[in-house]
Amino acid sequence: MVAAPPPYSVESYTPDESVGYLVARVRASLFAAVDREMAPLGVSAAQFVILLNVAQARASCAADLAREQSTDTGSMTRMIERLVRKGLLRRARDPKDRRVVRLELTESGRRLARKLPAVAVKVLNQHLRGFSDAEFDLLKSLLRRMLANAG
Amino acid sequence: MVAAPPPYSVESYTPDESVGYLVARVRASLFAAVDREMAPLGVSAAQFVILLNVAQARASCAADLAREQSTDTGSMTRMIERLVRKGLLRRARDPKDRRVVRLELTESGRRLARKLPAVAVKVLNQHLRGFSDAEFDLLKSLLRRMLANAG
DNA sequence: TGACATTAACTGCCTAGGCAGTAATATTCG
C-alpha cells in the first residue's frame, strides 16, 4: 500500500486553518449550545453527559463514567457530588462489591433525563443542517479514523 | 432546494455514536498528544496555542488572544501570567493606548516558539495518517460547515 | 466641551479536568 503524503508540513502550517483548530471550535460550539439549552434547567453540558449515561444505563458508577468519557475518577467524584447536591442523583454503596458506589437518578433526575435526548438531537441537527446522509456518515468515519490513528 | 432529513431523531440518538461525542474525543486526543509532546519543555497545550499566536504575530495583547480563541480576557490574563512566570512572555503597557498591554516573547520564549510548528505538524499528521488529500479537504469543509451552521 | 458608551485588563467566584497519592476492598497467584 502506498502512503499518501502527510497533509501538513512545517512550512504550510498555520494554526487557524488547522484541523485541530476546527475540531476544537466545533466542540466548543456544541458544548456552548447544550449549555444554552440546559441553562433554564440548571444543568451544564458536562452534567448533561453524565445524566444521559446514567439514564441510559451505560454507566452505574463513577469508574464506568470515567472510562466512558476518558476522564479520571477524581474529576468524576466531584461531578457526581454536584449532581447529588442538585438532587438529581443518588449514591448507594454496592453490597456485592463494597468498593463501588452505585449511582441512580432521583425522581427529579428521571424527569430531567427524559428531556435530554431532545436537546442533544436539536443541537446536533442544528450543526448538521444541510448535511446529506452520505456527508454525515463520512464525517463520522473520518473522525473515527482520526481516533483510531491516535492509538 | 429540498432539505435533507435531519440526521438525528430522539429515537435513534445514542450518545456514544454521536458526532458530538466523536468531536469531543478527537479534540481531547489532539490536546493530549500536544501535552505529551510539550511536557519535556514544561508547556501545556493551552500555553502552546498562546505562544504560537504571539510568535506568528496573530495576537499582540490579551484581548486579541481572547478573540482568536473565543475565550474571555479574564481567562487570558491568567494564562499570560503563567507564561510570564515561566519567563517565556513579557508584558509592556502600550504608550499609544494605555489600556492595552502589549505581549512579546522573551529570548527563551522565542527559542521555544521555534519548536512549536513541528509539534503541531507531527500531532496532526499522526491523527491524519492514511487520509488522502481529498479526505483531508473534505473533513475541513464539513467542520467549517458545522461552525457556519452554529451562527 | 462634557456626558455617555465602549474597550482593555484585571479580579473573584464558580465549574471542570489532570495527576499523584491514600484507604478500603477485591482478585490473582505462588
Next chain:
DNA sequence: CGAATATTACTGCCTAGGCAGTTAATGTCA
C-alpha cells in the same frame, strides 16, 4: 491460605474556562 496486585472512590493541588463586576483609558456625539 496469604502476599502481591488491581480496582474503586476519594482528596489535594494544579491548570483552565465562563461569568459578573471593577477600574482606567479611549471613543463618540450632542
